[in-house]
Amino acid sequence: MPPPPPMPETPASETPTLVIGEALTDILSGPDGSRRCRPGGSPANVALGLARLGHPVLLATRIGRDPFGQVLQTHLGRSGVVLTDGSVSDVPTSTATARLDAAGAADYTFDISWELSPATLEESARAGTAGHLHTGSIATALAPGADQVLAVMEAARETATVSYDPNLRPALLGKPGDERPRVEHLVSVSDVVKASQEDLAWLYPGQDIEEVALRWSRSGPALVVLTFGAGGSQVWWRQGRHALPAPAVEVVDTVGAGDAFMSGLLSGLLRAGLLGAGGAAGESDASAPRTALRAAASSVHPHEDVLRALQLATRAAALTCTREGADPPTRADLP
Known part of the structure; x- marks a missing residue:
């Protein structure tokens, strides 16, 4: 796969991206019995990845003032992620235990509470x-915070473009048939949706996941x-x-790879200019970028800007797989 052209500088006036969702501590349990703690949480990883790629980012989340929470604040702040008011409070910081197999793939169990202040x-x-x-994962599935996030997401469409990554965690969910209506509604109010084959295989057992992706692309989003x-x-x-191939890399683990792809x-x-605000200075208006995104997705051939974004996503995910834990690349790490 040819390298993408150099990334243009981010305009100084770019309106921040708001990411809503969980920030937690990943406890990595290796096949040899070792245990290591790393900052994580799917939306927090996306926020981190965007900030490292040069974008202004706000993160609305729920973390504590305990040692895990202090590490999370330092980790996110060092890369430029700004926490919104009320994101830090006197609550225990949530954790996810990722059990890694010999190939570096992760299986999760959670100790988490989710609600926005x-x-x-x-x-x-x-x-x-x-x-x-941007939102997704546990933040859009776990009560009582999931309904709060959905309300913000629906209200934001007038002034912001919207993206969603289901990143489903079956250990925290009910039956697929119970979860499906919520996920499909979130898809329908989004401009861009990213999901994994595991997400769709769990959500639609026995169905062709490529047919599901096609249905989703006709239900509201411009890109799936x-x-x-x-x-x-x-x-x-x-x-x-x-379709785009993934480059061959030596995998350390897959933790955070999907989030790096998303960012x-x-x-x-x-x-x-296919996402974000398109209004005048001091105003936020999603109509122009949304129109541009839909225009880019109106041909039978993939648009150059969409292909370039996918190439960047692919390289970011591949590089993250060569590192331990959720450690997305910076602009300097990429061509």
Whole structure:
């Protein structure tokens, strides 16, 4: 796969991206019985990846003032992620224990509570706070916070473009048939959706997941991207689809690879003006980028800017697999 062209500089006036969702501590349990603690949480990883790629990022989350929470604050802040008001409180920081197999693949168990504080909700719902909103994973599935996130997501569409990554955690969920309506509604109110083959295989047992991705692409979003791990990725839009291979790398583990893919994809689309705010200075208006994104997805052939974003996403995910834990690349790490 040829390298993408150099990434353009992020405009100094870029409206921040708001990421809503869990930040937690990953406890990595290796096949040899070793245990290591790393900052994690799918939305927090996406926020971290976007910040490392040069974008202003706000993160609305729920972490404590305990040692795990202090490490999370330092980890996120060092890369430029700004926590919204109310994101830190006197609560235990959530944890996820990732049990790694010999190939580095992770299976998770969780100790988590999810709810946004009134201050966090107020800042998240404020018009003009962000040009783009991203959410997903536990934040959109676990009560009582999931309903809060959905309300913010629906209200944000007037002023921001929206992306969603189901990143399903079956250990925290009910039956697939019970979860399906919520996921499908979240897909329908999003502009960009990224999911893994594992997500769709669990959510639609016995169905062709590529047919599911096609249905999703016709239910509201302009782009639906499905990732297959070492099998690469495919993107669907109303008029067609396109497949990209994954580069061969020496895998340390796969923790955070999907989140790095998501942040790379969003970065590429933001830089191309296909996501974010398009209003005048001091205003936030999603209509122009949303229109541009839908125009880019209106041909039978993949648009150059969409392909460039997918190439960036693929490289970001591959590089993350060569590192321990959720450690997405910076702009300097990529071509």
